[in-house]
Amino acid sequence: MPKHPDDLALTPQTEGGFVWRSRLEPGRLTAFARIIQDEGGQLLALWGADDRHLGRNFTVHVAFLSSVGLIWTTSELDGDQPAYPDLAHIFPQADRMQRAAFDLLGIRAQDGVDGRAWLRHAAWVEDAFPLRKDFPARAACRSPRPETEPYPFIRVEGEGVHEIAVGPIHAATIEPGHFRFSVIGDRILRLEERLGYTHKGTEKRFEGLDLATGAKLAGRVSGDSHTAFAWAYCMAVETATACSVPDRAIWLRALFLEMERVANHLGDLGFLGNDVALTFGFVQFWRLKEDWMRLSARLFGHRYLFDMLLPGGVATDIDARGKADLDALCKRIAGEVQTLRHIYDEHTGLQDRFANTGIVAPDMAARLGLTGLAGRASSQAWDARVQFPCAPYDRLDVNMALQKSGDVLARAEVRFTEVFESLRLIRLLLEQLPAGALHAPCTQAAGVCEGLGWVEGWRGPVIVAVRIDADGRLDRVHPHDPSWQNWPLVEVGVLGNIVPDFPLINKSFNLSYSGPDL
Amino acid sequence: MATFLILQQILKTGSVSEPAPEADPALRTREQALHADILKVFGQAVAIRHVDAGSCNGCELEIHALNGPHYNIEGMGVKFVASPRHADLLLVTGPVTRNMEIALKRAFEAVPEPKWVVAMGDCGCTGGMFGENYATCGKVSSVIPVDVEVPGCPPTPVALLQGILAAVSGGRRDAEG
Numbered sequence: 001m002p003k004h005p006d007d008l009a010l011t012p013q014t015e016g017g018f019v020w021r022s023r024l025e026p027g028r029l030t031a032f033a034r035i036i037q038d039e040g041g042q043l044l045a046l047w048g049a050d051d052r053h054l055g056r057n058f059t060v061h062v063a064f065l066s067s068v069g070l071i072w073t074t075s076e077l078d079g080d081q082p083a084y085p086d087l088a089h090i091f092p093q094a095d096r097m098q099r100a101a102f103d104l105l106g107i108r109a110q111d112g113v114d115g116r117a118w119l120r121h122a123a124w125v126e127d128a129f130p131l132r133k134d135f136p137a138r139a140a141c142r143s144p145r146p147e148t149e150p151y152p153f154i155r156v157e158g159e160g161v162h163e164i165a166v167g168p169i170h171a172a173t174i175e176p177g178h179f180r181f182s183v184i185g186d187r188i189l190r191l192e193e194r195l196g197y198t199h200k201g202t203e204k205r206f207e208g209l210d211l212a213t214g215a216k217l218a219g220r221v222s223g224d225s226h227t228a229f230a231w232a233y234c235m236a237v238e239t240a241t242a243c244s245v246p247d248r249a250i251w252l253r254a255l256f257l258e259m260e261r262v263a264n265h266l267g268d269l270g271f272l273g274n275d276v277a278l279t280f281g282f283v284q285f286w287r288l289k290e291d292w293m294r295l296s297a298r299l300f301g302h303r304y305l306f307d308m309l310l311p312g313g314v315a316t317d318i319d320a321r322g323k324a325d326l327d328a329l330c331k332r333i334a335g336e337v338q339t340l341r342h343i344y345d346e347h348t349g350l351q352d353r354f355a356n357t358g359i360v361a362p363d364m365a366a367r368l369g370l371t372g373l374a375g376r377a378s379s380q381a382w383d384a385r386v387q388f389p390c391a392p393y394d395r396l397d398v399n400m401a402l403q404k405s406g407d408v409l410a411r412a413e414v415r416f417t418e419v420f421e422s423l424r425l426i427r428l429l430l431e432q433l434p435a436g437a438l439h440a441p442c443t444q445a446a447g448v449c450e451g452l453g454w455v456e457g458w459r460g461p462v463i464v465a466v467r468i469d470a471d472g473r474l475d476r477v478h479p480h481d482p483s484w485q486n487w488p489l490v491e492v493g494v495l496g497n498i499v500p501d502f503p504l505i506n507k508s509f510n511l512s513y514s515g516p517d518l
Numbered sequence: 519m520a521t522f523l524i525l526q527q528i529l530k531t532g533s534v535s536e537p538a539p540e541a542d543p544a545l546r547t548r549e550q551a552l553h554a555d556i557l558k559v560f561g562q563a564v565a566i567r568h569v570d571a572g573s574c575n576g577c578e579l580e581i582h583a584l585n586g587p588h589y590n591i592e593g594m595g596v597k598f599v600a601s602p603r604h605a606d607l608l609l610v611t612g613p614v615t616r617n618m619e620i621a622l623k624r625a626f627e628a629v630p631e632p633k634w635v636v637a638m639g640d641c642g643c644t645g646g647m648f649g650e651n652y653a654t655c656g657k658v659s660s661v662i663p664v665d666v667e668v669p670g671c672p673p674t675p676v677a678l679l680q681g682i683l684a685a686v687s688g689g690r691r692d693a694e695g
């Protein structure tokens with residue numbers, strides 16, 4: 001039992017793990033959040049659930065990051081107008097999560113400053129709450145809806161200030177979202193994001209699914225982080241059902257997760273070159289990425305390694321020849337990326353555009369909860385693989401990439417460092433891959449059970465919380481993408497920059513829309 | 519220094535572009551009102567506007583890959599453009615969310631006639647794993663007319679290219695057949 005500066009009972013979710021569970025009266029949430037903040041922790045996720053069918057009321061759940069790992073608090077709310085204390089005044093990143101929890105469940109953060117809807121644009125009516133159990137799982141698309149609903153953006157007034165509205169459809173092949181810039185000339189005075197366009201009812205879709213299908217859906221919360229979500233989901237299910245996964249399967253999961261990190265980082269490094277008119281960089285990195293995808297497809301049957309994970313293990317294996325091929329490609333790519341890094345380093349035009357652009361200073365990053373790779377580029381030294389390693393990372397001694405300038409350059413540097421580290425880890429994983437089974441059966445627990453999985457995806461910490469009903473089907477699943485807390489920092493990073501640098505800054509974060517839109 | 523290193527790397531890399539795949543007419547969902555004079559207008563070139571109507575972003579990864587050096591799509595006269603008004607073909611990904619329904623319809627209307635619509639991925643073709651619910655309308659064809667559906671989760675760049683070629687070569691097949 002760790003010594004935590006409160007009298008709370010923290011129950012470890014698993015023996016020797018880093019996830020702790022606590023039941024907390026809503027009245028104590030604020031004080032607890034302050035304790036976490038005082039010790040330098042963060043709020044990672046906040047979501048709600050309708051527990052009325054279990055003889056309880058609504059609940060609000062928070063995942064806090066602290067020195068002992070992840071603390072998952074659950075607070076039961078009373079009455080017909082369920083509410084909990086606003087946490088956004090302590091952790092501003094909670095704001096959008098609280099608004100989404102209201103849109104979906106009708107549970108309200110008391111005294112929250114921003115009462116605007118977040119995920120509910122006009123797709124359903126204000127007094128309907130889709131994640132309530134009495135809301136039909138298959139409500140027809142054509143059910144009555146308001147045609148459009150106004151969304152009051154915050155306006156900046158003053159001489160020479162004008163607004164530029166972009167999206168939801170963008171000029172480039174990226175996901176949809178709306179950006180409202182207030183500018184003077186080309187300078188950005190303010191950016192306000194409006195997201196939620198890809199909200200597709202994913203959490204509702206989970207309800208009633210069997211555990212294996214749930215893994216597939218989890219992997220499609222944000223396709224670029226397929227393994228991260230599928231693993232966090234499986235970890236949650238395995239914890240809930242006390243299923244013990246064979247070593248070989250766990251090592252293969254880490255192999256897939258690191259392969260996913262390499263693929264995404266290579267693509268981003270290419271795009272970052274492209275955004276400063278170095279097409280050469282795009283061509284080179286995307287050539288390497290394509291080689292990587294093709295080997296993934298040849299070895300495992302899917303370019304993005306979709307559906308390789310299932311509760312209890314993995315669905316695929318690697319043989320000696322596959323190991324040799326992957327090892328050889330890692331070696332070649334490490335060499336080529338070294339050359340390309342040298343070119344990026346030497347290219348004054350690129351360095352000029354990368355440095356001092358899109359800065360999120362470390363103190364701002366800490367205050368607003370910037371996480372994952374973008375966080376590490378702004379001195380936020382958190383990486384679950386390093387500080388709270390689940391197997392097999394506890395055996396791998398991962399090195400954390402860390403930068404402090406918080407600009408586009410720092411985010412590129414973190415990616416370079418992480419590509420090399422992941423390639424090293426992949427080669428180690430291949431070399432030490434234990435023999436044995438690929439999966440173990442996940443047998444149904446007696447009664448309703450819950451679990452939470454936490455994985456350091458390429459973008460940052462991915463969390464999936466799961467409740468399984470007495471029949472062994474999914475009752476409530478909340479997948480949390482780190483883009484939730486990082487999107488508001490894009491608003492900060494662009495301040496004082498020029499509009500033409502927005503694509504570069506945005507790409508340097510490369511956040512998911514689908515992940516937080518759910 | 520950087521210039522020298524770049525040149526050295528370009529020489530070392532050589533060309534990685536590959537020949538184009540064949541069009542896959544099996545992907546067509548309806549006979550197209552396309553004939554030789556339309557093709558005369560477009561020639562072989564086709565301008566594509568992509569709209570993400572609610573995808574998980576997996577399909578977008580393959581659109582990016584298709585724009586990479588292995589596929590040389592511009593060499594085949596296929597290019598992605600920034601505005602639907604400059605497009606011949608709308609490439610739509612995802613189950614169509616209700617929050618994107620209006621934007622998708624508007625983009626469709628903005629593409630000048632004659633136009634093609636290609637629905638990409640299992641989600642675009644059928645609603646995929648997300649299906650239809652309070653927040654999504656499912657497949658693309660439930661919101662706008664679709665010419666070609668390219669299944670896959672996500673479809674590979676080659677499959678996607680075959681679908682695009684199937685859409686734009688519809689008229690030619692008529693002319694030949």
Ligand code: SF4
Nearest residue numbers: 573574576639640641
């Ligand atoms: S088809 Fe697959 S990859 Fe494409 S949007 Fe749907 S789930 Fe994602």
